[in-house]
Amino acid sequence: MGKVVPITGNYAVAYAAKMARVQVVAAYPITPQTSIVEKLAEFIESGELDAVMIRVESEHSALAATFGAALAGARAFTATSSHGLLYMHEWVHWTSRARVPVVMAIVTRTIGTPWNIWPDHGDFMDQRDTGWILGFGMDNQEVFDLTVQAFKISEDPRVYLPVMIGLEGFILGHTTMPVELPDQKELDDWLGPRRQGYVIDGREPLAIGNLAWPEDTEEMFMDIQKAMEEAKQVIKEVDESYGKLTGRRYGGLIQCVGCSNAKYIAIAMGAWAGDLIEAVQKLRDEGYPVGVARIRFVRPFPTEDLWKIINGVKGVIVFDRAISFGAWGQIYTDLVAGLAQYTRNLPVISDIVAGIGGVNVTHTDFYKLVKNFVDIVEKGEQPPVFTWYHKR
Amino acid sequence: MAQTRPKPPLPYRMRDIVLPGDAACPGCPIPMAWKVLAAVFREKMILVIPACCSSVVVGAYPGNSIKASVVHVAFASAAAVASGIAEALKKRGVNDVQVIAWAGDGGTADIGMASLSGAAERNHDMIYIMYDNEAYMNTGIQRSSSTPFGAWTTTTPIIGKTEHKKDVARIMIAHGVPYVATASIAYPHDFYAKLQKARRIRGFKFIHLHAPCPTGWRFDPKYTVEVAKLAVETGLWILYEYYDGKIRLSGPSRPYMDPAKRKPIEEYLKLQGRFKKITPEKIEEIKKYTEMYWDWIKRYM
Ligand SMILES: Cc1ncc(C[n+]2csc(CCOP(=O)(O)OP(=O)(O)O)c2C)c(N)n1
Ligand code: SF4
Ligand SMILES: [Mg+2]
Numbered sequence: 001m002g003k004v005v006p007i008t009g010n011y012a013v014a015y016a017a018k019m020a021r022v023q024v025v026a027a028y029p030i031t032p033q034t035s036i037v038e039k040l041a042e043f044i045e046s047g048e049l050d051a052v053m054i055r056v057e058s059e060h061s062a063l064a065a066t067f068g069a070a071l072a073g074a075r076a077f078t079a080t081s082s083h084g085l086l087y088m089h090e091w092v093h094w095t096s097r098a099r100v101p102v103v104m105a106i107v108t109r110t111i112g113t114p115w116n117i118w119p120d121h122g123d124f125m126d127q128r129d130t131g132w133i134l135g136f137g138m139d140n141q142e143v144f145d146l147t148v149q150a151f152k153i154s155e156d157p158r159v160y161l162p163v164m165i166g167l168e169g170f171i172l173g174h175t176t177m178p179v180e181l182p183d184q185k186e187l188d189d190w191l192g193p194r195r196q197g198y199v200i201d202g203r204e205p206l207a208i209g210n211l212a213w214p215e216d217t218e219e220m221f222m223d224i225q226k227a228m229e230e231a232k233q234v235i236k237e238v239d240e241s242y243g244k245l246t247g248r249r250y251g252g253l254i255q256c257v258g259c260s261n262a263k264y265i266a267i268a269m270g271a272w273a274g275d276l277i278e279a280v281q282k283l284r285d286e287g288y289p290v291g292v293a294r295i296r297f298v299r300p301f302p303t304e305d306l307w308k309i310i311n312g313v314k315g316v317i318v319f320d321r322a323i324s325f326g327a328w329g330q331i332y333t334d335l336v337a338g339l340a341q342y343t344r345n346l347p348v349i350s351d352i353v354a355g356i357g358g359v360n361v362t363h364t365d366f367y368k369l370v371k372n373f374v375d376i377v378e379k380g381e382q383p384p385v386f387t388w389y390h391k392r
Numbered sequence: 393m394a395q396t397r398p399k400p401p402l403p404y405r406m407r408d409i410v411l412p413g414d415a416a417c418p419g420c421p422i423p424m425a426w427k428v429l430a431a432v433f434r435e436k437m438i439l440v441i442p443a444c445c446s447s448v449v450v451g452a453y454p455g456n457s458i459k460a461s462v463v464h465v466a467f468a469s470a471a472a473v474a475s476g477i478a479e480a481l482k483k484r485g486v487n488d489v490q491v492i493a494w495a496g497d498g499g500t501a502d503i504g505m506a507s508l509s510g511a512a513e514r515n516h517d518m519i520y521i522m523y524d525n526e527a528y529m530n531t532g533i534q535r536s537s538s539t540p541f542g543a544w545t546t547t548t549p550i551i552g553k554t555e556h557k558k559d560v561a562r563i564m565i566a567h568g569v570p571y572v573a574t575a576s577i578a579y580p581h582d583f584y585a586k587l588q589k590a591r592r593i594r595g596f597k598f599i600h601l602h603a604p605c606p607t608g609w610r611f612d613p614k615y616t617v618e619v620a621k622l623a624v625e626t627g628l629w630i631l632y633e634y635y636d637g638k639i640r641l642s643g644p645s646r647p648y649m650d651p652a653k654r655k656p657i658e659e660y661l662k663l664q665g666r667f668k669k670i671t672p673e674k675i676e677e678i679k680k681y682t683e684m685y686w687d688w689i690k691r692y693m
Pocket of ligand 3: 496526527528536
C-alpha cells in the first residue's frame with residue numbers, strides 16, 4: 001500500500017524521479033522549475049537517492065549531459081521551464097532523433113519578452129515537432145503518476161523516445177495537494193530495470209550520429225513516426241498496468257468526463273481542465289448535454305480517441321492556452337487536421353485562446369463560454385471559429 | 393637546431409583502430425592524431441565529437457573509419473555530453489574506458505566555451521582534446537577566436553585577422569584542473585606521453601593540440617608535419633604540461649627558451665598561403681606577442 005503525502009507539483013515530480021530510481025540528474029535552475037532540482041539535490045545529498053547530480057552551467061548542457069548519461073546506460077532525468085526549454089531546443093531534437101530514452105519535466109511558464117513567470121502553455125506547445133512524447137498533468141497526483149509512467153513509456157522497446165511531462169508553474173508547481181506514493185518495492189517491480197535501444201559505454205565500438213545520406217536519414221525519421229504510432233498503445237497499456245498497481249486509471253491519451261451521452265464536447269489540457277470540468281458539471285445539472293475531453297498527451301496526438309467521442313456531436317469547443325501567432329491554438333489545429341481524415345462534415349468547432357501570459361481563467365469563465373457556445377449552436381447560428389478571450 | 397634521437401615506433405599497428413577510407417583531405421592532421429590516441433587507448437575510448445571537420449572525417453553512416461566508440465553531438469556540447477557519459481560510466485562501474493571530448497578550436501574556444509568551462513570547473517573525469525586548426529574549417533575556413541593574428545580566412549578576407557589567438561590552455565589552467573598540456577601533431581611521442589600521463593590522473597584533463605590544416609592554411613598537403621614542426625621550432629607554439637601548480641616545458645620546446653635558437657618566424661609564415669599578404673609590421677607584432685607568451689611560460693615554470 002502506498003502512503004499519502006501533502007506535496008507541491010514540483011515535489012511530486014521530484015518524488016517520481018526518485019522512486020523511478022534515476023541514476024543521473026543534470027539540471028539548471030529556472031523559476032518555476034527550481035524546487036524540483038533543489039528537492040532532488042536534497043534526496044541525493046542525504047543519501048535517500050543513489051544518483052549523481054550534475055549541476056551544469058546551462059540548460060543546453062543540462063539536456064546534453066542528460067543525453068550523455070542516458071546514452072551510457074543510466075536512467076537520467078532533467079527538468080526546466082520556458083526560457084530554459086528554448087535554450088536547450090537543439091538538444092530536444094538531438095535526443096529524440098538519437099532515440100535515447102530520457103524523461104524531462106516542463107513546469108510551464110510564459111515565454112518572454114516581456115519577462116513573465118506566470119504559466120501558459122506556450123513553451124510546452126512549442127515542442128510539438130520535436131519527436132518527444134508530450135504528456136500533461138491536471139493535478140499533483142497525476143503529475144506524479146505521469147512522471148513515473150514516463151520512464152516506462154520511454155523505455156518501452158516499441159517506443160524508445162524521450163518523454164516530456166508538463167505541469168503549470170505555480171498553479172500545480174507550487175501548490176500543495178495530497179499525493180499518494182506507491183509502495184517502492186511494488187513500483188520497482190512494475191517499472192523494471194533500465195531499457196534502451198543501444199548503450200555506448202565503450203564495451204564494444206559503436207558510433208551514433210554519423211553523417212547520413214538523405215534516404216538513410218529519412219528512414220530513421222520514418223521510424224520515429226512509427227514509434228509515435230505504437231506509443232499510443234503503449235501509453236494505454238501503461239495506464240492500465242499502473243491502474244492495477246495503484247487503482248488510478250486515467251484513460252490513456254485523453255480522459256473523458258461525461259462524454260458518452262454528450263452532444264457537445266469541451267476540450268482542454270492541464271490544470272484548468274479541472275475548472276472546466278467543474279463548470280461543465282454545473283451546466284449538466286442545468287440540462288446542458290456537455291462532456292469534457294481532457295488532453296493528456298499532445299504527442300502522439302489522440303486523433304482516434306477524440307474522433308470516437310466527437311463523432312455524432314453537434315459542437316466542440318477547444319480551449320487553448322497557447323497560440324501559434326498568425327494561426328490558432330495548437331490543440332484546435334491538430335484536432336481539426338486529425339478529424340478531417342474521418343469526415344467531410346465536421347461538427348461546429350470553436351477555438352478559444354485564453355489564459356495567455358498567466359491570465360487567470362476560472363470555472364465561471366468556462367461556464368459562461370461553454371454555455372454561450374452551446375446556446376449559439378442550438379439557435380442554428382455559427383459561433384466564431386476563433387476567439388481570443390481576454391478579460392480586463 | 394636541436395638533434396633528436398630516433399624514437400621507437402608507437403605501440404600502434406597501422407590500420408588497426410584508425411581504418412583506411414576516411415573522408416579527410418590529403419595531409420589532414422586529424423587521422424594522424426587519432427592514431428596516437430589509438431596507440432594509448434586502443435578501442436577502449438569513447439570519442440565525443442561536436443560539429444567540426446572530424447564529424448565528416450570519420451565517414452558517413454553506416455561506415456565508421458575508427459574502431460572505437462563515437463558519439464556525434466551538437467556543436468556547443470562536447471564537454472557537456474562527455475560529462476554525462478563519464479558520470480554514467482562511473483555510476484555503472486565501467487572504469488576501463490576513456491571518455492574523450494574531441495573538438496575543434498571553434499567548438500572549444502568559441503561556441504563550446506561555456507560547456508567546456510562548466511565541465512572543467514566540475515572536474516569530470518575526461519580528457520578534452522582541442523585540435524586546433526585555427527579556423528572553422530568544416531564550414532569553409534572562417535575565422536575563430538583561435539585564428540592567429542594576421543591570418544587570412546574567408547571572414548577576414550582582405551585585412552586578415554586583427555586580434556591575437558585566444559589562449560585556451562591558459563584559460564583552462566585558470567580553472568584549476570589537474571592537468572593541462574599543449575601538444576602538436578608533429579611530435580607524436582610527446583603527445584603519446586601526455587595522453588599516458590593524462591589517463592592516470594582522475595578529473596578533468598585538457599590538451600590543446602596544434603593541428604595544421606593544408607586546406608585552410610593554404611599549404612601543400614605534404615608539409616603538414618613540416619608546418620607543425622616549424623611552429624614549435626620558431627617558438628610560436630610552445631609545448632608544455634601543467635600540473636601541481638607548475639608549468640613544465642616539454643622536450644621538443646626546451647631548446648627554444650633561448651630566442652637565439654629559434655628559427656625565424658618568417659620560415660613558418662612563408663609556407664602558408666594564409667599569410668601571403670602579411671606586412672612586416674604585422675610580423676613584428678607576431679614576434680612581440682610570441683615573446684610575451686614565452687615570458688608568461690617562464691614565469692610559471
Ligand atoms: C549551433 C551550430 N552553429 C553552427 C554550425 C555550423 N558549423 C559546423 S562545424 C562549424 C565550424 C567548426 O569549426 P571548428 O570547431 O574549429 O572545427 P573544424 O571544422 O575547424 O575542424 C560550424 C560553424 C553548427 N553545426 N551548429
Ligand atoms: S579542412 Fe583541414 S582539418 Fe578539415 S578535413 Fe581538410 S585537412 Fe582536415
Ligand atoms: Mg577549426
